[in-house]
Amino acid sequence: MTTVRAQAKRPSAKHPHDDAPDTSAEFQELSHLPDGPEKEALRRHVVEAWIPMAERLARQFRNRGESLEDLQQVAVLGLVKAVIRYDPARGTAFESFAVPTVVGEVKRHFRDHMWGLHVPRRVQELRNRVRAAHRELSHSLDGRGPSVREIADHTGMTEQEVRLGMEALDSYTPLSLDAELPGSEDGYSLADTLGDQEDGYDLVVDREAIKPKLSTLPEREQQILYLRFFCDMTQSRIAEQLGISQMHVSRLISRTCASLCDQVMADAS
Template sequence: MAALPDGPARDALRQRVVRAWMPMAERLALQFRNRGETVEDLRQVAMLGLVKAVHRYDPGRGTAFESFAVPTVVGEIKRHFRDHMWDVHVPRRVQELRNRVRAAHQELTRTADGRGPGVEELAAHTGMSEDEVRAGLEALGSFSTLSLDSALPGADDGYALGDTLGAAEPGFQLVVDRESLKPELRALPPREREILYLRFFCDMTQSRIAERLGISQMHVSRLISRTCDRLYERVMGRVA
């Protein structure tokens, strides 16, 4: 195939080679089943790796096609898991740390009567630093995430993960608003400050305020509206 020029004959031969090696690619794909990806998708990724291997193979290097194709197909499958199967985006370096920590954890657990190894043991076994081991351990939970509706371990009353999430406290913003207004309220003329106090703190109607101050209700309404607009502009201007 390498001796043929580009054209229909070379394309037809390339397709024959791909079809001939498809069983090999399928066997490699099945080695990665039960890891969260469907078998059909694994087959498709493996076939893509096979096509790449056929395109890139150079017999002039003296390497048998199988020796070149197997790592190419396996690499394509692993790349698929790395790029498409993580629920949380994790840098490639951390993904590799996770794989090393995971393999070491399994090995040490088998030889320690089921006891989970600690960070120091994992670091000594892998030759990694303790910080790298911790990063790999944190990444272990990033491959697949839990639903917020998932029940917490030991919770018999349906208490779910989402029930543990906090919410914004509305009272905090009220405190911020009041503290922002205090200096502006102190700077108001006495009559406007008294009108706001009677309306918003004593809950008096505009008509009762008008009677108390000896002015019209319309005048009270205009003063409240104008004063509130001025306070808003001053506070927001200071924040900006």
């Protein structure tokens, strides 16, 4: 059997395309080799021979928000999968099998890792069709953007599908909250449109929840709470005014507040 070293050095006949070498002999040998180091070495040799094609396919997707280096790595991963799965006995040329495998891997990378918002696959496909149609029609409509009806007629999609795809155009890369709003002349951004947390809302809810409970308290407890929390009187002054000890006032306040809290929580549950 031919050694791995000899296989690695053996030149392959060239395909008419510079980045598509003829590795049919290698694939035939791979199909008969048992799993092991020799087969892995020959498979690695085939992958290296086809890397230029994978990188060429990756370049078709540049300028879409992902670095070319990362795209090429994803394309090579698709190439490795194609080399492993290819069966020369089916009679199909490796290039015909590998190209859709590599392109599919790159598209899957965009679908699974590059969308800033989760968008269903069907909507992603509509978005891609709308995007392609918009680019094609913009060259033939005197520079103006195509209408929804024109895109629908061009693609065979319904107008509803076109609108759905157009909405997804802005979902690929979310707009920063610091981005200036269109038409703004003073740097007004999305962040400026967000409201701050309003603690007063919780206070209103708490007051409304406890209001009916206060009316059921004995008159003395109502008076003590009123003087303490609405008149801001100290416990010692309340004790003097009511003729009881400060310790008694403290116990009444603690007991009454705990009881009110338990009642409100019980109603909430």
